[in-house]
Amino acid sequence: MIRDPDTGALANCEISAVSFEGLSIKTADGQPATxxxxxxxxxxxxxxxxVVRQAWDVSITSYRNFLMGSGHLxxxxxxxxxxxx
Numbered sequence: 001m002i003r004d005p006d007t008g009a010l011a012n013c014e015i016s017a018v019s020f021e022g023l024s025i026k027t028a029d030g031q032p033a034t035x036x037x038x039x040x041x042x043x044x045x046x047x048x049x050x051v052v053r054q055a056w057d058v059s060i061t062s063y064r065n066f067l068m069g070s071g072h073l074x075x076x077x078x079x080x081x082x083x084x085x
Contacts, residue, residue: 022056 013033014026025033035055036047054077 017056023052033034 010085012028014028016024016026018024023035027033033049035051037051039045039047058077
């Protein structure tokens with residue numbers, strides 16, 4: 001079932017999206033902010049514009065796949081394979 005998105009659920013920041021600009025994040029007082037990936041122990045694994053861009057790209061790719069009915073509804077973004085030593 002497709003549900004209506006729940007926007008406006010964050011108390012301390014604003015996340016917006018424009019189709020030709022991508023994601024934009026601001027604090028509640030309008031200051032620029034960014035996204036971060038935080039592990040279960042509270043450590044920041046990765047943060048900054050690259051995280052924002054990947055979040056946008058994965059979201060758009062998933063949505064495009066949905067619209068095309070291609071059946072690929074899961075989109076992954078993961079680190080490249082490291083060579084085995």
